[in-house]
Amino acid sequence: MPPPPTFCPQCGVSLESADGCRSCGWINYVDPKVAVVILVSDGQGRLLYIRRNHEPAMYQWSWPSGFVDAGERVEDAAAREVREETGIEVEIERLLGVWSATGDQVVVIAYRAHVVGGSLKPGPEALAAAWIPLQPVERRPPAVFAHDAEILGSLLGPER
Ligand SMILES: [Zn+2]
Structure with missing residues (x-):
């Protein structure tokens, strides 16, 4: 598994959660x-x-x-x-x-x-x-x- 991202790939803010971005709403879909x-x-x-x-x-x-x-x-x-x-x-x-x-x-x-x-x-x-x-x-x-x-x-x- 790749490590979870630390910055939002959509808006660039530092991520507080591996689940997604609270700032822009990007969701981190993890592939099966x-x-x-x-x-x-x-x-x-x-x-x-x-x-x-x-x-x-x-x-x-x-x-x-x-x-x-x-x-x-x-x-x-x-x-x-x-x-x-x-x-x-x-x-x-x-x-x-x-x-x-x-x-x-x-x-x-x-x-x-x-x-x-x-x-x-x-x-x-x-x-x-x-x-x-x-x-x-x-x-x-x-x-x-x-x-x-x-x-x-x-x-x-x-x-x-
Ligand atoms: Zn974002």
């Missing part, structure tokens, strides 16, 4: 960040996970994810993140959904994908990468981010 999360299925009841080596949720197991670069096609960002974090080449199958929350700057776009190549090898942003069975439920990695349970539910349906 678009993130992708990818549920890669092996077709045998397992999903691709990485063990995170950075905050947030350091050391936790989670699905490959990351931010979309400016000018990057969102589906391409999804495939890139999986490749960078796990060494696996995927084809994006379908959109699972879009998640956001009031006050949260990050908009999460989730996809389902399947393997088309590559080999499992954690990238620099992961301590490990592994195929993890979704059953039994009690051995499944716990949800680490706000929308994880809903994202998984959108993949598995109500029976999970």
Whole structure:
């Protein structure tokens, strides 16, 4: 995130608040960040996970994810993140959904994908990468981010 401005870009006065300018009414709109999360299925009841080596949720197991670069096609960002974090080449199958929350700057776009190549090898942003069975439920990695349970539910349906 860029630092908040200290002077109004419209009238030039020193800003008392990062929200905008009391002098001229300029509003500081902060752009959302678009993130992708990818549920890669092996077709045998397992999903691709990485063990995170950075905050947030350091050391936790989670699905490959990351931010979309400016000018990057969102589906391409999804495939890139999986490749960078796990060494696996995927084809994006379908959109699972879009998640956001009031006050949260990050908009999460989730996809389902399947393997088309590559080999499992954690990238620099992961301590490990592994195929993890979704059953039994009690051995499944716990949800680490706000929308994880809903994202998984959108993949598995109500029976999970
Ligand atoms: Zn102003």
